[in-house]
Amino acid sequence: MRGVRIKDHWKEQRLFDLRATIAGIVGAVLLLVLAGRLVVLQVVRYQYYAQQSEYNRVRIEPIPASRGLILDRNGAVLAAGQPGYQLELVREEVPDLDATLKGLVGIGLLTPEEIPDVRRAIFSRRSFDSVPIRMRMTDADVARFEVRRFDFPGVDIKSREMRWYPNGSLAVHALGYVSSLSEADMKKVDPQQYAGTSVIGKLGVEASYEKELHGTNGFREILVNAQGRSVEKIGKTDPSLRVQPPIAGETLVLGIDTRVQKAAESGLGTHRGAVVALDPATGDVIALASMPGFDPTLFARGIRRNEYAALVNDPDKPLLNRALRGTYPSGSTIKQAIALVALTDKSITADRKVLCLGTFSLPGSAHIWRADKGEPKGELDLNEAIARSSDVYFYRLAWEMGIEKLDVGLAPFGYGRRTGIDIAGELPGLLPSPAWKRTAFKRPADQVWFPGETVNLGIGQGYLLVTPLQLAHIAGEIAMRGRNFQPRLVMGTRDPDGHFKTFPPVEDKPVTGISDEDWTTVINAMAAVTKCERYCGTGSAAFKGTPYTSGGKTGTAQVYSVAQGAKYNAKTVAANLRDHAWFIAFAPVDHPRIAVAVLAENAGFGAGTAAPIARQVIDAYLLDENGKLKPQFAPKPADQPAVAASADQPAATSSAPGPVATAAAAPTVPTAPKTAAAGATL
């Protein structure tokens, strides 16, 4: 039905009133929904949002801890912090990173080649971290940047502590160096702990003691607005912000004696090689030199690509730590160890004489082992065979003993095994054995141990490989009659008040089973090496007139096999195939305080090059500037109780010298160590 609808005002009024009521109810419900939402935000999830708001406004700015100092045993600074300027960038504050980096290249603060590395470094850190992109800025660099500062938002010059090595390349292979934290480094460390840190230790003490040297970074909370700018107040209110001061890294005291280290490095001079000097009674490293070295400051200030390439491509390999990683045949420096093994298993007696005529050959073999031109001839006893370094004597002895006895006897000295020094990278060298040969070679024909190889081992040739550190350690072990202290660069720490704390030496498994008499025999033979009495030892020229007693052994390691019947002539052999010169030594004989190994690559006879360096190193340690024995090293009368050497030293509480005092108080009487005595009944 379609009718005309008539307006009914009352009905419309009622309809409107109904709708208005419903609208009011709907509105009230919607307001309740809204209030519910607010309760969820402000009551239920309050903690979450309060924290989010805190994250927003408070930025934690790290305060880097200053890196610990590295001192030598007398308190002289080997590595320290020095204020310097560096350019830093905060990624999230930089509007256009590529343009910014390009701009920095434009004003000569970066090179185009550095850009990829810089970018990687920037992206390895958190977006709000301040990342160093150019270290060690000169005043001119700083000035150049300041003028253009406004073109580079997010980039700023920060005064930061820089690593400083006052002696340049001195002892670099012991100290190591620091370099700016790379992307790869960041993966290895806790980014929380390293926020604000710009460098990390690489190699040496800097790397092995990174944790101690790094310290604990502090932080400062700063108030930032949404643009990332630091602001003072929230509206008109002072914020309460936390500050935690950093804890500086520990100051490490090394056993290194700067004077001895300098003597070692200047002794090697232009030779490639290594010198290691240890305190045999503690294992403290007195000097650790590997030449050539390099200036660690190059890395600390940020090494440039071409500088790094030059180091890597240098044929003299300055980056190679020869003291720990250079492996060489020991040459004759093995003879005293073989003698000890032979005496102990009764293969020889000290007074047995062997007729040596300059050559040796195995029965039924045409191969002739020749000796060097200085080879003693005639009837030699053990003392003379060591002092004058007879090859033939030891060819025969090795042959008589056989490889098994030699291996069993030599292993306890530490051949083929790491000494366990407290810095990384040490190589174990190699003590060859038939068992080793079976696994080392692929071809069955090569896996056979030939009798001739036993003969070679008798004079430290063939497959035998040792490191200078190993030999210094072995020299010390023999001087200490078998006591074995693990070598260590860091002997203690100095607390902020200047007190030195020396760590107790770490004593390792000793060489046991050797009688006191046999030790004396061999130590005397080594002493004869540096003396002219019945005959002149091979090291006697170098050690002439020392105010202390010493023992030693020369060695010459062949790099190159001379053809049968041919003569080795240094002049005709290419420089890099010439023999390596070895010398190991210790002094004084009765209470050894220093054991040294010197290796000079391609330097010919050990007596000629290496022994004088060893002398120089020992002199630098034991003697004062006037060539007099330092009081703390003076021989003590046997009937008197040992005078505490610390009396000779200033009290340890004075800040500069001191650790020597504690080192001197370490056990120094090697005559009958308990451990050795226990096994002496064998």
Place this chain on the structure above:
Amino acid sequence: MIREEVSDGSVRRTLTGTARMLMALKLDGPLLVGLGLIAAYGLVVLYSASGQSLEMVLRQVGHLAMGTAFMLLLAQVSPNFLKRLSPWLFVLGTLMLLVVAAMGHIGKGAQRWLDLGPLRFQPSEIMKLAVPMMCAWYLQERPLPPSIAQLLLLGVMIMVPAGLTVIEPDLGTGALIAIGGILVVVMAGLQTGIMAALALLGGVAGWVGWHFMHDYQRERIYTFINPENDPQGAGYHIIQSQIAIGSGGIFGKGWMNGSQAQLDYLPEHSTDFIFAVIGEEFGLIGLLLLLLLYAFVVGRAIYLSTQTQDTYARLLAGSLALTFFVYVFINAGMVSGLLPVVGVPLPLISYGGTSMVTLLAGFGILMSLYSHRKLVGS
């Protein structure tokens, strides 16, 4: 109004001085008090939200003064005049929207303003009032609820200006214009069946409209669904405003202590997102107090609309009252993460002159519609 005992025992209504003055000015006391409290609250919040800018507060006072002037003026205008004005205002507004649209087309960019020498205004703001006025005018002489044909015509009346505003582009205002018109029709008794059908149609239209939306409008919807998707970009507003409200807790961080607002983490903190500043600095208590004030104003306005005497007045007053509520709900809903981000200011509190004037003008109209009613003899 007070009650006065008269000698004959009957109760006679009489008026105090204030009430008499309000009556003379054609104003409603309770509504005026509610609006005044909200505006005062707003000024206090604005001082903090603007970063202690007295200048901004004073300018906002200027906006309030101008809005109040419009309110007073419109309250004096008789409903009959408004009724007659309605179609003309609607036509004029629509024409101006077309001009703006044409200019925007030429200028190849967003265009909302019409520049008439010293006068610069948004025609879409006028349409917020003109559309419900037009709808109420159209329906007043016709029997209610409206027929299908009438509904179609009303649809055109609503959708043309709303559509023109949306393409400006101003999705928020366009939606509010449409809502203003639709509420008139709903209050006119739109059948629930048709409402359901329209809601369905709206869903379909929304789906179609999706394909015509500007990227930034779609972006807003995407990020509304999942703000954490793009915390530094499009989701930033919603995340930061929720952090601001949530971190305020029950009692708030205190006036001028809201770190989200004071340190600029909260965007638009003086304008569209000022609701979050209140939440941060005055907490849940501050927000509930504000919502109560709004509820009072809306409730009073609805009550007034039921007291008007003809269809035009009822429909228009009802629509104005409910539109005001919709403003509040959309803004609060968007800032607290219940609704997508559309550019709708918080009525009477957000900094800005245009919406302030429109809103107070609307209340002026509402008061006129109420206070000009003829008191039928007692």
